[in-house]
Amino acid sequence: MSFRALLAVWMSKFVTIGLKIMGRGATSLPGVIAQRVYLLLPDRLLRQIDTCVIVTGTNGKTTTTELLYAMLHSDDEPWLVNRGGANLIQGILATLLQKTNWRGRLTVKRVLLEVDEATMRLVLPSIRPQVLVLTNVLRDQLDRYGEIDQTIMLLRNAAWGADTTLVTNADDPLCVAISSINQKPVFFGYAPMESTDETSVVDLVSGNQVRDGAFCEKCGALLSYERYFYGQMGIYACPECSFKRPELSFAGRVLDAGTAASQLCVNEYAATQDWRPSEDREFLVPNPLKGLYNAYNLLAATSAARTLGVSPSRIAEASKRFIQPLGRMQVFPGHPERILSLIKNPTGADSVLSTVAQDAREKMVCFVINDNFADGRDVSWLWDVDLEVFVENSPSTRYVCAGTRAADMALRLAYAGVDRLDIKIVDDTEALLLVGNEEALPVYVLSTYTALHPLVSLLTHAQPKEFRGKAVSAS
Numbered sequence: 001m002s003f004r005a006l007l008a009v010w011m012s013k014f015v016t017i018g019l020k021i022m023g024r025g026a027t028s029l030p031g032v033i034a035q036r037v038y039l040l041l042p043d044r045l046l047r048q049i050d051t052c053v054i055v056t057g058t059n060g061k062t063t064t065t066e067l068l069y070a071m072l073h074s075d076d077e078p079w080l081v082n083r084g085g086a087n088l089i090q091g092i093l094a095t096l097l098q099k100t101n102w103r104g105r106l107t108v109k110r111v112l113l114e115v116d117e118a119t120m121r122l123v124l125p126s127i128r129p130q131v132l133v134l135t136n137v138l139r140d141q142l143d144r145y146g147e148i149d150q151t152i153m154l155l156r157n158a159a160w161g162a163d164t165t166l167v168t169n170a171d172d173p174l175c176v177a178i179s180s181i182n183q184k185p186v187f188f189g190y191a192p193m194e195s196t197d198e199t200s201v202v203d204l205v206s207g208n209q210v211r212d213g214a215f216c217e218k219c220g221a222l223l224s225y226e227r228y229f230y231g232q233m234g235i236y237a238c239p240e241c242s243f244k245r246p247e248l249s250f251a252g253r254v255l256d257a258g259t260a261a262s263q264l265c266v267n268e269y270a271a272t273q274d275w276r277p278s279e280d281r282e283f284l285v286p287n288p289l290k291g292l293y294n295a296y297n298l299l300a301a302t303s304a305a306r307t308l309g310v311s312p313s314r315i316a317e318a319s320k321r322f323i324q325p326l327g328r329m330q331v332f333p334g335h336p337e338r339i340l341s342l343i344k345n346p347t348g349a350d351s352v353l354s355t356v357a358q359d360a361r362e363k364m365v366c367f368v369i370n371d372n373f374a375d376g377r378d379v380s381w382l383w384d385v386d387l388e389v390f391v392e393n394s395p396s397t398r399y400v401c402a403g404t405r406a407a408d409m410a411l412r413l414a415y416a417g418v419d420r421l422d423i424k425i426v427d428d429t430e431a432l433l434l435v436g437n438e439e440a441l442p443v444y445v446l447s448t449y450t451a452l453h454p455l456v457s458l459l460t461h462a463q464p465k466e467f468r469g470k471a472v473s474a475s
């Protein structure tokens with residue numbers, strides 16, 4: 001390592017020590033300063049990694065990464081992970097620096113990285129992952145990334161490479177189109193059953209949701225769907241050419257959806273590729289998460305872990321112990337009970353709303369909509385959210401809007417058919433605590449990214465003492 005690179009590492013360490021002395025927590029500042037001193041530092045550190053797994057895609061990156069980390073990491077085989085959605089280059093660098101010694105050497109050789117789609121191009125020249133997990137490709141923050149075609153090009157570039165196994169979603173035609181460039185694609189997908197609880201989950205989410213990319217990537221014809229699951233995901237085939245949902249290596253079904261006993265039943269199909277086990281098998285994984293979209297995250301993590309040779313029993317054990325990342329249907333018990341969830345794009349918001357709609361109780365729904373850079377400056381996506389379906393299915397719901405774009409959200413709700421008397425705008429997020437207090441109605445707080453962490457601490461402190469520390473993942 002060059003003197004300049006070493007200097008950058010030392011600077012970051014001094015800054016970290018300084019921050020600790022001042023009582024400040026981990027920030028991205030050490031990484032920012034280190035990169036100022038030596039621009040190529042991320043490259044120098046990434047090149048030291050032996051085993052690299054990358055999780056990318058539009059939705060579900062953070063939950064999938066956290067689940068996969070729980071399945072992979074052990075004291076004997078430690079993995080390094082960038083936590084909490086720190087998926088831009090600064091966050092990745094800050095994570096690597098935590099495990100870099102004074103001589104500039106990484107002390108952990110296995111790294112699991114959640115990487116934002118646009119950041120892939122900064123990471124890939126330095127490292128090719130052994131396993132690339134692509135969760136889905138949905139419309140997201142269009143003003144940051146440009147159109148969806150550009151995202152696809154970035155991901156195609158990421159999936160290219162003889163040494164990379166692509167683990168991706170067969171139900172998403174865009175993922176499948178991207179996979180054609182990969183030599184070792186492994187497909188997971190949803191296997192609906194005829195008539196049990198989870199059918200209702202599917203039915204609820206299969207309204208008229210946004211379905212970008214529901215065209216054949218080969219010939220441009222409109223795909224015909226046998227089943228829709230969520231977004232453009234489903235069982236599909238092109239009526240004009242051979243493009244269709246590929247054979248699954250991992251097929252998942254949700255048993256007892258929405259209950260504490262919920263499980264993901266995974267069927268694993270052997271194929272000719274050498275890394276896979278030689279027999280078909282079926283195993284159960286406890287499903288600690290709410291919503292079909294989260295079942296996809298669990299299936300993605302399970303498929304990646306199996307691809308990396310983790311045993312089904314260890315996967316099940318990790319999932320059982322799993323604690324939901326902050327603000328992903330995070331429940332704050334109390335009177336009223338509050339449930340916090342991130343929303344950031346139409347498909348994600350539709351999935352969250354379909355989960356909220358399954359709660360038949362009278363309830364409050366608060367939207368906290370900001371338009372800071374990390375949220376995406378353009379809030380026109382609110383108009384693509386399928387609020388009409390939600391409003392129709394949830395008649396006894398009242399609404400509160402907060403955040404820098406509260407008025408836009410209120411207008412959107414009015415257009416979706418909500419009576420104006422049922423919509424309230426509050427100036428600051430603290431006022432949200434008064435919402436639902438009198439009647440002790442459950443309060444769902446749906447927030448964009450920059451309001452999420454302030455809300456977590458606000459809601460935690462608002463809990464009565466007997467409930468403190470009991471914020472739990474949704475059961």
Ligand SMILES: [Zn+2]
Nearest residue numbers: 216219238241
């Ligand atoms: Zn076609």
